[in-house]
Amino acid sequence: MTLLKLAIVGLSFACVRDAVSQSANQVQKKRPATSAIVRAEHDTVKAGAPIFLNATLTNQSDHELTFGYDRNRGIFEVDVFDDAGKFAPDKRKGYRNGRLDLEQLARTSTPEQVIKSGLLTGNAVWVTLKPGRALVETIDVSKYYEMTRPGGYKVLIQRPDPETKEMVKSNQIELTVTKP
Numbered sequence: 539m540t541l542l543k544l545a546i547v548g549l550s551f552a553c554v555r556d557a558v559s560q561s562a563n564q565v566q567k568k569r570p571a572t573s574a575i576v577r578a579e580h581d582t583v584k585a586g587a588p589i590f591l592n593a594t595l596t597n598q599s600d601h602e603l604t605f606g607y608d609r610n611r612g613i614f615e616v617d618v619f620d621d622a623g624k625f626a627p628d629k630r631k632g633y634r635n636g637r638l639d640l641e642q643l644a645r646t647s648t649p650e651q652v653i654k655s656g657l658l659t660g661n662a663v664w665v666t667l668k669p670g671r672a673l674v675e676t677i678d679v680s681k682y683y684e685m686t687r688p689g690g691y692k693v694l695i696q697r698p699d700p701e702t703k704e705m706v707k708s709n710q711i712e713l714t715v716t717k718p
Contacts, residue, residue: 574708
């Protein structure tokens with residue numbers, strides 16, 4: 539066999555091996571046990587007014603799911619993007635992209651300020667969700683993000699799936715902030 543034929547045969551075996559490996563990985567990949575949906579109470583709000591979201595976590599598995607979360611921070615992580623597609627500015631000290639950022643908190647606050655802020659005091663809750671059942675959380679997204687500039691914003695929520703450990707993302711909604 540010539541060198542060219544050997545290279546073609548070797549490449550063919552490599553492609554088949556990779557295809558089989560990818561198929562096996564797809565078969566093994568589990569479907570998330572949960573789903574997330576977000577809705578806004580109002581699609582248009584005046585600058586400075588609270589912006590409430592209804593976030594729903596549904597157990598789409600055939601068995602009970604137990605998971606924990608911190609009552610102070612809620613069940614979901616909330617992502618808010620401005621018209622330019624960038625994260626909206628954070629409103630709370632020690633937060634980045636709507637999430638508690640311990641590194642930033644340590645850089646910008648004294649230990650006394652951190653303790654007084656209450657950011658590190660957890661209020662853990664364990665929840666068991668039966669198959670097909672949902673848990674609804676109301677989120678005031680304006681507590682986490684500075685959304686006083688009039689314009690359009692895109693919002694989605696996410697959280698780790700308790701079984702696959704992958705982030706389950708919701709639908710994306712659009713909000714309009716108008717002048718007060």
